[in-house]
Amino acid sequence: xxxxxxxxxxxxxxxxxxxxxxxxxxxxxxxxxxxxxxxxxxxxxxxxxxxxxxxxxxxxxxxxxxxxxxxxxxxxxxxxxxxxxxxxxxxxxxxxxxxxxxxxxxxxxxxxxxxxxxxxxxxxxxxxxxxxxxxxxxxxxxxxxxxxxxxxxxxxxxxxxxxxxxxxxxxxxxxxxxxxxxxxxxxxxxxxxxxxxxxxxxxxxxxxxxxxxxxxxxxxxxxxxxxxxxxxxxxxxxxxxxxxxxxxxxxxxxxxxxxxxxxxxxxxxxxxxxxxxxxxxxxxxxxxxxxxxxxxxxxxxxxxxxxxxxxxxxxxxxxxxxxxxxxxxxxxxxxxxxxxxxxxxxxxxxxxxxxxxxxxxxxxxxxxxxxxxxxxxxxxxxxxxxxxxxxxxxxxxxxxxxxxxxxxxxxxxxxxxxxxxxxxxxxxxxxxxxxxxxxxxxxxxxxxxxxxxxxxxxxxxxxxxxxxxxxxxxxxxxxxxxxxxxxxxxxxxxxxxxxxxxxxxxxxxxxxxxxxxxxxxxxxxxxxxxxxxxxxxxxxxxxxxxxxxxxxxxxxxxxx
Amino acid sequence: xxxxxxxxxxxxxxxxxxxxxxxxxxxxxxxxxxxxxxxxxxxxxxxxxxxxxxxxxxxxxxxxxxxxxxxxxxxxxxxxxxxxxxxxxxxxxxxxxxxxxxxxxxxxxxxxxxxxxxxxxxxxxxxxxxxxxxxxxxxxxxxxxxxxxxxxxxxxxxxxxxxxxxxxxxxxxxxxxxxxxxxxxxxxxxxxxxxxxxxxxxxxxxxxxxxxxxxxxxxxxxxxxxxxxxxxxxxxxxxxxxxxxxx
Numbered sequence: 001x002x003x004x005x006x007x008x009x010x011x012x013x014x015x016x017x018x019x020x021x022x023x024x025x026x027x028x029x030x031x032x033x034x035x036x037x038x039x040x041x042x043x044x045x046x047x048x049x050x051x052x053x054x055x056x057x058x059x060x061x062x063x064x065x066x067x068x069x070x071x072x073x074x075x076x077x078x079x080x081x082x083x084x085x086x087x088x089x090x091x092x093x094x095x096x097x098x099x100x101x102x103x104x105x106x107x108x109x110x111x112x113x114x115x116x117x118x119x120x121x122x123x124x125x126x127x128x129x130x131x132x133x134x135x136x137x138x139x140x141x142x143x144x145x146x147x148x149x150x151x152x153x154x155x156x157x158x159x160x161x162x163x164x165x166x167x168x169x170x171x172x173x174x175x176x177x178x179x180x181x182x183x184x185x186x187x188x189x190x191x192x193x194x195x196x197x198x199x200x201x202x203x204x205x206x207x208x209x210x211x212x213x214x215x216x217x218x219x220x221x222x223x224x225x226x227x228x229x230x231x232x233x234x235x236x237x238x239x240x241x242x243x244x245x246x247x248x249x250x251x252x253x254x255x256x257x258x259x260x261x262x263x264x265x266x267x268x269x270x271x272x273x274x275x276x277x278x279x280x281x282x283x284x285x286x287x288x289x290x291x292x293x294x295x296x297x298x299x300x301x302x303x304x305x306x307x308x309x310x311x312x313x314x315x316x317x318x319x320x321x322x323x324x325x326x327x328x329x330x331x332x333x334x335x336x337x338x339x340x341x342x343x344x345x346x347x348x349x350x351x352x353x354x355x356x357x358x359x360x361x362x363x364x365x366x367x368x369x370x371x372x373x374x375x376x377x378x379x380x381x382x383x384x385x386x387x388x389x390x391x392x393x394x395x396x397x398x399x400x401x402x403x404x405x406x407x408x409x410x411x412x413x414x415x416x417x418x419x420x421x422x423x424x425x426x427x428x429x430x431x432x433x434x435x436x437x438x439x440x441x442x443x444x445x446x447x448x449x450x451x452x453x454x455x456x457x458x459x460x461x462x463x464x465x466x467x468x469x470x471x472x473x474x475x476x477x478x479x480x481x482x483x484x485x486x487x488x489x490x491x492x493x494x495x496x497x498x499x500x501x502x503x504x505x506x507x508x509x510x511x512x513x514x515x516x517x518x519x520x521x522x523x524x525x526x527x528x529x530x531x532x533x534x535x536x537x538x539x540x541x542x543x544x545x546x547x548x549x550x551x552x553x554x555x556x557x558x559x560x
Numbered sequence: 561x562x563x564x565x566x567x568x569x570x571x572x573x574x575x576x577x578x579x580x581x582x583x584x585x586x587x588x589x590x591x592x593x594x595x596x597x598x599x600x601x602x603x604x605x606x607x608x609x610x611x612x613x614x615x616x617x618x619x620x621x622x623x624x625x626x627x628x629x630x631x632x633x634x635x636x637x638x639x640x641x642x643x644x645x646x647x648x649x650x651x652x653x654x655x656x657x658x659x660x661x662x663x664x665x666x667x668x669x670x671x672x673x674x675x676x677x678x679x680x681x682x683x684x685x686x687x688x689x690x691x692x693x694x695x696x697x698x699x700x701x702x703x704x705x706x707x708x709x710x711x712x713x714x715x716x717x718x719x720x721x722x723x724x725x726x727x728x729x730x731x732x733x734x735x736x737x738x739x740x741x742x743x744x745x746x747x748x749x750x751x752x753x754x755x756x757x758x759x760x761x762x763x764x765x766x767x768x769x770x771x772x773x774x775x776x777x778x779x780x781x782x783x784x785x786x787x788x789x790x791x792x793x794x795x796x797x798x799x800x801x802x803x804x805x806x807x
Contacts, residue, residue: 105777119791255720336778351663
């Protein structure tokens with residue numbers, strides 16, 4: 001693994017140096033033109049991914065689905081972090097903080113705090129259960145082929161929603177780098193992700209994810225040191241000196257001679273407390289929304305099938321635990337840094353003459369406006385693509401696994417040979433990538449928000465099944481069905497109100513539903529209701545959990 | 561590893577309590593009790609640290625106006641009635657510019673109202689022989705200087721930033737009165753952008769950050785990593801103590 005990291009770092013440096021020979025300044029256009037070194041860096045990085053995929057090809061189903069369980073905890077932690085750090089983390093986090101101030105921190109806290117739940121309630125138990133996929137666990141624990149099918153379908157829906165959101169990020173960055181249409185950007189990005197996912201399966205993907213993590217974190221960190229040094233803040237740890245930047249935004253920062261952005265505008269800002277004060281009315285977000293969103297993202301994190309599935313690739317349950325610890329640490333390195341971009345961007349773009357910048361690309365704009373070297377800005381954009389790719393590839397594998405393993409092999413054709421299963425896994429990957437690309441190309445208003453929807457859907461459906469399935473042997477098949485129906489019902493209701501609202505159809509209690517059963521955070525109420533339904537129905541039905549499952553839970557999963 | 565799969569069709573379903581029942585809240589063995597204690601402590605710390613702090617923040621924060629809002633409140637009655645003197649109009653212009661300076665935080669719809677109010681105020685401040693400057697305003701430096709002088713903006717500090725806002729904020733027109741729409745909407749817009757939730761936790765500083773911001777953006781993440789680290793170490797010890805070998 002360390003060899004791979006060294007190779008990737010070396011490759012990035014070499015690519016950077018070689019591309020520096022070419023014309024300078026091509027990455028300094030804010031919009032619309034082909035940018036040479038970002039393009040070269042991007043092509044080089046993608047070539048590395050594909051080569052690593054080819055050298056680590058999946059030879060059988062075990063390798064394809066769970067990387068042969070040969071990954072170390074640190075390596076698995078890097079893979080967790082890389083898998084997790086999507087376009088939403090790399091680009092979207094700073095965008096939310098830039099636009100909505102303190103409200104954006106609910107994403108920072110929600111997307112990290114969920115790992116505590118995941119670790120203490122699930123990680124090692126899931127690994128000890130010894131299954132390949134989330135729906136495998138659900139079908140087995142609740143002794144129901146029907147629930148296995150529902151679990152697989154939910155896993156596909158969740159992965160699909162999440163994946164569509166990522167394609168928006170890929171499209172945005174390809175558009176920025178190559179100066180091409182959004183449509184072509186999405187098609188090219190989808191083709192490359194699909195190619196190496198098909199070539200390598202999860203073994204290649206896991207190795208790729210380790211390399212991707214290194215690229216993501218290096219490309220994300222370097223501009224921060226340069227920005228801090230350039231604008232007179234302590235460059236040693238820009239995450240800490242960001243305190244000064246935030247306070248300067250709140251209290252206002254007067255112009256200082258010589259401190260200007262790339263467009264010659266003062267590095268200064270009028271007092272803007274709305275950037276940091278809690279639940280500021282100017283952001284349109286209330287304390288309730290902050291808390292509901294944070295909670296939904298947390299339980300969604302602990303219920304995402306592609307995240308849970310990462311625990312199957314480590315050799316032992318102990319490794320699953322330590323992989324979460326390492327994974328969270330690696331994730332936090334990026335999450336401590338994202339607010340720094342938002343702060344610099346806030347000051348650098350404070351002059352309205354700079355025009356309206358696309359919030360989703362604010363990380364790249366912050367580096368550009370801060371006059372960071374074009375090569376570094378190019379690396380940053382390539383890192384953003386890498387972040388989106390790493391997540392999409394993991395999602396495609398999770399979705400394909402659910403399709404081929406849980407639906408086809410376990411339900412439709414249990415006699416299928418290994419070759420047939422591999423074929424179905426690859427077919428599932430192609431179908432899902434094609435479907436995601438088509439939906440992404442529709443450019444619906446929903447796309448960017450589908451990521452949050454995926455979290456709430458996972459929090460309402462998968463999370464309660466795992467929580468009760470692991471910690472209460474009394475939770476039975478009928479209870480599980482009740483929980484899934486209630487959780488899915490709340491999700492459908494939230495989506496129905498949202499879609500009707502979009503098309504001007506007024507439903508009863510619209511305002512109430514938009515505030516309290518909102519599509520981005522409906523899990524705050526959906527998950528507790530699903531848990532309650534599961535418990536109540538399990539208690540009142542006669543269909544009790546089979547003794548061998550109770551024994552397996554007690555002896556093998558918990559060791560009691 | 562033993563596998564529970566495949567036995568569901570053959571095994572009898574349990575009826576009544578079983579020695580293998582697992583219930584987080586009713587641990588049967590010392591090992592289960594140790595697990596439950598550890599997880600409960602972790603969950604309580606996690607809950608209080610994340611949500612407890614936000615409730616505390618909610619409880620301690622009060623709606624606190626920026627100085628610009630107090631200025632606006634003071635001069636608004638005279639401005640809206642059309643009786644504002646030059647000094648009141650200058651203060652009014654500054655308060656409007658302080659909101660326009662928030663740039664991306666302000667919606668385009670609100671910016672239209674603010675810009676109209678600024679034009680009205682500047683028009684009333686310009687002497688009769690200079691009103692043509694506003695009528696033909698195109699963001700030129702000389703014209704901007706004249707407008708800035710009429711508002712009383714110096715070329716230093718925050719005043720300089722306000723001057724920089726003029727080219728994108730002024731339209732080439734001379735509104736003699738505020739529109740009814742602006743009269744209705746402006747107080748709400750000013751309150752929306754100039755009143756903030758502040759309290760002891762937002763005013764205290766740590767590492768240069770407002771304390772609440774540092775706590776949420778950095779400390780909670782550190783706490784999450786520490787909680788995970790502590791759990792991973794302690795659960796290994798618990799498993800070793802009760803002789804549970806993980807396969």
